Amino acid sequence: RVKSAVSLDGRISLQDGESKWISGEAARQDVQRWRARASAILTGIGTVREDDPEMKARVAGPVKQPLRVVADSRWRISPGCQLLADAETVLVAGVGEPPETLCATGAQCLGLNTGPGGVDLAALLDELGRRGLNEIQVEAGSRLCGALLQGGLVDEVLLYVAPVLLGDGGPGPFAFGPLESMANRAHFKVLETLRVGDDTRFRLQPKFS
Numbered sequence: 001r002v003k004s005a006v007s008l009d010g011r012i013s014l015q016d017g018e019s020k021w022i023s024g025e026a027a028r029q030d031v032q033r034w035r036a037r038a039s040a041i042l043t044g045i046g047t048v049r050e051d052d053p054e055m056k057a058r059v060a061g062p063v064k065q066p067l068r069v070v071a072d073s074r075w076r077i078s079p080g081c082q083l084l085a086d087a088e089t090v091l092v093a094g095v096g097e098p099p100e101t102l103c104a105t106g107a108q109c110l111g112l113n114t115g116p117g118g119v120d121l122a123a124l125l126d127e128l129g130r131r132g133l134n135e136i137q138v139e140a141g142s143r144l145c146g147a148l149l150q151g152g153l154v155d156e157v158l159l160y161v162a163p164v165l166l167g168d169g170g171p172g173p174f175a176f177g178p179l180e181s182m183a184n185r186a187h188f189k190v191l192e193t194l195r196v197g198d199d200t201r202f203r204l205q206p207k208f209s
Contacts, residue, residue, distance in 0.1 A: 001038070002138040002145050003031060004173035005160040005199075012142060015169030017050055023160045026197025031139075032058050034158060038066045039133035040091075042124075044144035045072040054082045055139070067091055067133060071144060073118035075099050093124050117147050125153055146175035149186065149206065157188065157204040160196065 005023040006012055013019035021028065035041060036057035043055065048070055055068045068083055068090045075094040077083070079101060083090050087106035092098065095118070098109035110127060113120045121144075128136060138145060138154075148154050159173070179185060188204040195201075 001156040002154050003158040006173055007164045007166040009165050010172045011166035011170035012173050013170045023162045023199050024197040027160045027199040030196050036063045038137040039135045040067040040069050042069045042136055042138045044140045045076050046141050052082050071119045079105050093119050121151055142171040142175040149174050150176050152208050154206050159202040161200045
């Protein structure tokens with residue numbers, strides 16, 4: 001399940017990468033509830049390096065925190081990042097053998113083959129499924145989300161649309177294309193729409209040809 005928040009003009013950030021906050025407080029709390037029900041949260045190394053997120057479910061009451069998974073093809077994650085402050089609940093997936101300094105933090109290290117643009121994402125999801133992690137929430141930048149979508153690896157999209165405009169230059173939620181024809185555009189089935197505060201949440205299902 002890919003989660004993203006966009007402006008009315010389809011941006012997930014300003015041109016310089018600033019994205020806090022596109023959606024409102026009610027939508028951000030809604031995201032925490034989706035996190036809490038997930039088995040794992042998947043992000044990319046770009047998000048980790050730019051935002052230094054903790055990626056835990058912040059909800060009232062007891063909750064089993066999801067495994068936090070980072071797709072990091074070149075093993076660039078910093079040992080000092082917030083994620084690795086609780087490294088035992090982190091899995092880092094890269095290409096080839098992981099560095100000893102990373103493994104020494106206590107994080108789980110998973111060496112995979114190269115896939116389109118980085119880590120073999122299909123193999124990564126297969127491994128998560130093998131471990132019994134059957135609900136994965138993706139909170140990542142447009143490159144990783146686009147690669148998952150193009151690979152046919154997305155089951156659902158949670159899209160929060162905020163009534164704001166961010167202007168030219170910022171990325172959209174999925175990086176792919178450019179398309180040669182309108183016949184190649186990506187289609188989605190709308191499973192649900194819900195007003196969450198001032199934002200609208202769409203739950204979508206990709207329609208793969």
